[in-house]
Amino acid sequence: MKVTFRVPRFDAATDFTAKYQIYHVEVTPYTTILDALNIIKEEQDSTLAFRRGSQSGIDGSCGMMVNGRNRLASTTRVMGLNATEIALGPLPGFPVIRDLVVDFDSFFAKDAVMLPYLVTDIAKPEDGKERLQSPKDANRIALAATCNQCGCCTSACPVHWSNGEYYGPSALTRAYRFVEDSRDTAIKARLEIVGSETGVWRCHTIFNCSECPKSIPNGENIQALKRKIMLNKIGLGRIEVKVARTEATV
Amino acid sequence: MRQRYTSDVLVIGTGGAGLRAAIELHDQGLKVLLVGKRPKADAHTVLAAGGINAALATVDPEDTWAIHAADTLQEGRMLGDPRMVELLCQQAPQAIAELEAWGMPFARTSTGLIDQRYFGAHRYRRTCFVGDYTGLEIINALMREVERRQIPILERAYISDLLHTGNRVNGAYGFWLADQRQFVIESNAVILATGGHIHIYQRSSSRRRENTGDGMALGLHVGAHLADMELVQFHPSGMIFPHELAGTLVTEAVRGEGGQLYNRHGERFMQRYDAERMELSTRDRVALANYTEIMAGRGSEHGGVWLDISHMPASLIRERLPRMVEQFQAVGVDITREAMQIAPTAHYSMGGLKVDPFSHATNVAGLYAAGEVTAGVHGANRLGGNSLAEILVFGRIAGQHAAEYVRQHSEQPVQAAQIQQAAERLAWASQQAGDFQRSLIDQLQQLVWHGAGVVRNEQTLEASLDQLHTLRSQSQQRSVGPADLAASLDLQSMLLTAEATILAALMRPESRGAHQRSDFPATDPLWQRTIVIKPYRDQTEQLRLELTTELIPTASEDVQAAFNQQEYSVAGRLVE
Ligand SMILES: Cc1cc2nc3c(=O)[nH]c(=O)nc-3n(C[C@H](O)[C@H](O)[C@H](O)COP(=O)(O)OP(=O)(O)OC[C@H]3O[C@@H](n4cnc5c(N)ncnc54)[C@H](O)[C@@H]3O)c2cc1C
Ligand code: SF4
Ligand code: SF4
Ligand code: FES
Numbered sequence A: 001m002k003v004t005f006r007v008p009r010f011d012a013a014t015d016f017t018a019k020y021q022i023y024h025v026e027v028t029p030y031t032t033i034l035d036a037l038n039i040i041k042e043e044q045d046s047t048l049a050f051r052r053g054s055q056s057g058i059d060g061s062c063g064m065m066v067n068g069r070n071r072l073a074s075t076t077r078v079m080g081l082n083a084t085e086i087a088l089g090p091l092p093g094f095p096v097i098r099d100l101v102v103d104f105d106s107f108f109a110k111d112a113v114m115l116p117y118l119v120t121d122i123a124k125p126e127d128g129k130e131r132l133q134s135p136k137d138a139n140r141i142a143l144a145a146t147c148n149q150c151g152c153c154t155s156a157c158p159v160h161w162s163n164g165e166y167y168g169p170s171a172l173t174r175a176y177r178f179v180e181d182s183r184d185t186a187i188k189a190r191l192e193i194v195g196s197e198t199g200v201w202r203c204h205t206i207f208n209c210s211e212c213p214k215s216i217p218n219g220e221n222i223q224a225l226k227r228k229i230m231l232n233k234i235g236l237g238r239i240e241v242k243v244a245r246t247e248a249t250v
Numbered sequence B: 001m002r003q004r005y006t007s008d009v010l011v012i013g014t015g016g017a018g019l020r021a022a023i024e025l026h027d028q029g030l031k032v033l034l035v036g037k038r039p040k041a042d043a044h045t046v047l048a049a050g051g052i053n054a055a056l057a058t059v060d061p062e063d064t065w066a067i068h069a070a071d072t073l074q075e076g077r078m079l080g081d082p083r084m085v086e087l088l089c090q091q092a093p094q095a096i097a098e099l100e101a102w103g104m105p106f107a108r109t110s111t112g113l114i115d116q117r118y119f120g121a122h123r124y125r126r127t128c129f130v131g132d133y134t135g136l137e138i139i140n141a142l143m144r145e146v147e148r149r150q151i152p153i154l155e156r157a158y159i160s161d162l163l164h165t166g167n168r169v170n171g172a173y174g175f176w177l178a179d180q181r182q183f184v185i186e187s188n189a190v191i192l193a194t195g196g197h198i199h200i201y202q203r204s205s206s207r208r209r210e211n212t213g214d215g216m217a218l219g220l221h222v223g224a225h226l227a228d229m230e231l232v233q234f235h236p237s238g239m240i241f242p243h244e245l246a247g248t249l250v251t252e253a254v255r256g257e258g259g260q261l262y263n264r265h266g267e268r269f270m271q272r273y274d275a276e277r278m279e280l281s282t283r284d285r286v287a288l289a290n291y292t293e294i295m296a297g298r299g300s301e302h303g304g305v306w307l308d309i310s311h312m313p314a315s316l317i318r319e320r321l322p323r324m325v326e327q328f329q330a331v332g333v334d335i336t337r338e339a340m341q342i343a344p345t346a347h348y349s350m351g352g353l354k355v356d357p358f359s360h361a362t363n364v365a366g367l368y369a370a371g372e373v374t375a376g377v378h379g380a381n382r383l384g385g386n387s388l389a390e391i392l393v394f395g396r397i398a399g400q401h402a403a404e405y406v407r408q409h410s411e412q413p414v415q416a417a418q419i420q421q422a423a424e425r426l427a428w429a430s431q432q433a434g435d436f437q438r439s440l441i442d443q444l445q446q447l448v449w450h451g452a453g454v455v456r457n458e459q460t461l462e463a464s465l466d467q468l469h470t471l472r473s474q475s476q477q478r479s480v481g482p483a484d485l486a487a488s489l490d491l492q493s494m495l496l497t498a499e500a501t502i503l504a505a506l507m508r509p510e511s512r513g514a515h516q517r518s519d520f521p522a523t524d525p526l527w528q529r530t531i532v533i534k535p536y537r538d539q540t541e542q543l544r545l546e547l548t549t550e551l552i553p554t555a556s557e558d559v560q561a562a563f564n565q566q567e568y569s570v571a572g573r574l575v576e
Helices: A033-043 A105-113 A135-142 A152-156 A158-162 A169-181 A187-193 A218-233 A239-248 B016-027 B065-075 B082-101 B134-148 B213-220 B282-299 B314-320 B322-329 B386-408 B416-429 B436-451 B456-476 B487-509 B557-562
Strands: A002-009 A020-025 A063-066 A071-072 A086-088 A096-098 B003-014 B034-035 B157-165 B167-178 B182-192 B232-239 B258-262 B305-308 B340-349 B367-370 B527-536 B543-552
Touching: A002 A033, A020 A033, A033 A086, A033 B436, A071 A152, A105 A169, A152 A169, A169 A187, A169 A218, A218 B282, B003 B016, B003 B157, B003 B167, B003 B386, B003 B456, B016 B034, B016 B134, B016 B386, B034 B182, B065 B082, B065 B557, B082 B386, B082 B557, B134 B386, B157 B182, B157 B213, B157 B416, B157 B487, B182 B213, B182 B386, B213 B367, B213 B487, B213 B527, B213 B543, B232 B282, B258 B282, B282 B305, B282 B340, B314 B322, B367 B386, B416 B487, B416 B527, B436 B456, B436 B487, B487 B527, B487 B543
Parallel strands: A002 A086, B003 B034, B003 B182, B182 B367
Antiparallel strands: A002 A020, A063 A071, A063 A086, B157 B167, B167 B182, B232 B340, B258 B305, B305 B340, B527 B543
């Protein structure tokens, strides 16, 4: 089947506005959007710029707008869209560098603010082995931990569009993943970060961000963080409880 | 203007091995720079599914590092280096503890310990895992530590040459994939953590443009030795159709859960290859059986055999093999009702750079290597789950020893002539037409698949060697069209490492593990030797390969005592 792709061409170094270019690609039922872009680049126009990595939905390089929705190009099958014309675009809400490539620097910088690594003062077992964690606690973070920072959620968030300072759902989910980790003890520091001026209270629970390729419920994670901040304010946080529970699971 | 970077140690590769090495170097107080040709969180390691091995003895208290080492050496058909294997098995538990301390969300037992399961031909349950995305979580955990330490990473940056002067390495040269701008990196030592070379095969479980053997080729160009290049692991089951997905793994768990193999006559052919274990036989044997059936004309129209699990209850299949159900659904096959078509696919490079078993130094001063790019651990058949352990243990060890080297050797500034030489190679590559180079890559992959694939013999190998030389001379003629620097350079690395694989396969006159020679079907005890490949330059300055063999040291007494006397079934142990 022949499908028409409409792709904006833009170079931040030289252009003020994007021009649109049309490509025609023969697709099979298995061709993904990214396959189609690869075909265009290799056979029709080597100047077209887009990001690709895993080509299989793993690393989150290929987030882009496909017929009005943020998706991973490498996991979206062309025929699955039931359209013979497909409009592609860069992820909204980020500065465009070239064509479909956006500038993620601010996005990654926000992630870095979340202390995106385990911080803990639970003593390491003396035998040099692992800290304990119950299967239930491990499951609690399993889904949020699969976030590949594709940016589809943050890019879909209307609050982020209007306020570039807002941390956005991806960074907040990252904080959530550590706040919920029974081995982590920097819960207070992280709650302070996400509870700050540019954090969770900016979220108007519009839930645009729930269209995550990994099915991570970002909106709910943010709600959970809000609840946690409130509980902590009134002294019902589970900071102390957490350490106790880690021991209790033995 | 060419960009210039300096560091004490340059680590090439941001897979598990490279990231772990960089963390170690940083913790030793050195200035380290990481470079990868793909996006930073997307090295090949992310594909690893099944898990990572360590004899923690959590679930099976009888397990010890020595038994782990014995299993590894025996399954490797005694071609692994016992010194390296022992070190790996002793230190793997520490690697797990490290990952855990870095927040890896391991699956847990009811008592809160890290859970362990069976994987392939292991005697005990020693594979730790996170769902079916263990590799991805390892990368996530390591990447977080790299960020915590603020170690700089150049991503989507392609290293085209190592810089080498006065018999030691002093940096590297490369370019940005996005805009082809070039850069020089000065560094006192270099660690290659660039992964394997299985992309030389038409069908492989690697993705496009990775595993092109870059590290092995970069090493050869500065005089580093390779070993075990004839030993390539073929996974019994890769998808064959549609061709966009050809090579994509079909997990062994399908066989583990009761999947049966059939040829076009509806015959359950494993009866003829391993009547006792049937589909639950080892990787090399099942791969060989599938291949033989296909070659004998008993395969499917797409060139595969049928793997059928539809006799099991659909609910069980959905519960146990959700990823497979999804993977095939996407191509219109409902595996709860119909059979899958599969064929062997190249999966892992057991050979690679020859390194010192203790320091992971190559024979070139200042050049270290770790991970799939090295040889020594897996012998003639890799055990599932050992490779993730390897990249962590030896990533750290390579980092540690490179750090020591840097402390003992003063810097050797990069000279203009070195840069000139590297820039000339890129200038050459930028005059080659990308289309043409890519078509040569396709041809190379086909000839290697047919000549040095699952089963080889002198005839197929010799023929493929001839074709390879023809391709190489074609690749050097100037062609007209838009350039694709990466494709041109990938091709050169693939040609060189394919040549090494073919030559080594020609030299080994026996069948052992993954190396199957139809003209030498038996294992020859005299060939319990390592084939080593050394590069040299002929009169015309062309790089050539010279092959020799080396004896393999014997295992320590602890490990010898643990050798298994009988072969056992892998039933219930195929996970990945
Ligand atoms: C589908 C699949 C499943 C697997 N499952 C398991 C499993 O369950 N357990 C297990 O133990 N093993 C498994 N493996 C094997 C294991 O994943 C790999 O062997 C291992 O991850 C290799 O890691 P590495 O760090 O050595 O290299 P890689 O992860 O391959 O990283 C190589 C790095 O080098 C970079 N690079 C390469 N060339 C250049 C260049 N010229 N310039 C700049 N950068 C360059 C790449 O960009 C990349 O960052 C599996 C493999 C596959 C394909
Ligand atoms: S939460 Fe989902 S959509 Fe957002 S960055 Fe992570 S994977 Fe992408
Ligand atoms: S729920 Fe919050 S974060 Fe998500 S899109 Fe809405 S405002 Fe943005
Ligand atoms: S290319 Fe990696 S997620 Fe699409």
